[in-house]
Amino acid sequence: MDPKSPVSQAEAKTTVTAVAVRDAALTLFAERGYHGTALSQIASALGIRTPSLYNHMRAKQDLLRDIVSETTEQVWADYEQAVDGVQDVAERLRRATRVYALRHATHRREALIVNRDIASLEEPARSRVLDLRRRHAQAIRDLIGEGAKTGRFSEGEPTLAAFGILEMCVSIARWFREDGPQSAEAVAETYSRYALRIAGLR
Numbered sequence: 001m002d003p004k005s006p007v008s009q010a011e012a013k014t015t016v017t018a019v020a021v022r023d024a025a026l027t028l029f030a031e032r033g034y035h036g037t038a039l040s041q042i043a044s045a046l047g048i049r050t051p052s053l054y055n056h057m058r059a060k061q062d063l064l065r066d067i068v069s070e071t072t073e074q075v076w077a078d079y080e081q082a083v084d085g086v087q088d089v090a091e092r093l094r095r096a097t098r099v100y101a102l103r104h105a106t107h108r109r110e111a112l113i114v115n116r117d118i119a120s121l122e123e124p125a126r127s128r129v130l131d132l133r134r135r136h137a138q139a140i141r142d143l144i145g146e147g148a149k150t151g152r153f154s155e156g157e158p159t160l161a162a163f164g165i166l167e168m169c170v171s172i173a174r175w176f177r178e179d180g181p182q183s184a185e186a187v188a189e190t191y192s193r194y195a196l197r198i199a200g201l202r
Helices: 006-015 018-032 039-046 050-055 060-083 089-106 108-120 125-150 158-170 184-199
Strands: none
Touching: 018 039, 018 060, 018 108, 039 050, 060 089, 060 108, 060 125, 089 108, 089 125, 089 158, 089 184, 108 125, 125 158, 125 184, 158 184
């Protein structure tokens, strides 16, 4: 069948969903950046014409907003679940770091986009996302500060220590490969131990 025929084009439309559009955008945004990706490139990756994208989305900015907002919200949800009901502050820091590292290994495209293209997000979504990121960073600082006060940690600079922990986890998205020598879980577990060293576990 001629791929340019009306019938084959109609069939192509039926196979494209909002989920497929988001997945294509995830891949292209991660590879080329938000501003480096045109809607025509997303459409081409899906095998449809650009106008057909609007059956599944409103604008490219909406794709970025949904990806960044949902990812940031999930990071906070991961943190809350990881520390919920855990009394020992060192174990809370270990679990919080492990889940953050794991997300950067298992959701690399989202992590790359959030950490590079957040400045391209329009208001008010950008402020909401930045507030949530600050809340997460503050939570990690608070854990280190609490541990220092109670004698569990020796690090006296919670802000620097938290920054180091968060940044080393963020870097995972840039180098981790699923076919590499270590699994995502193994990397996350190792990084969680690194976090305790940074905090100066006694």
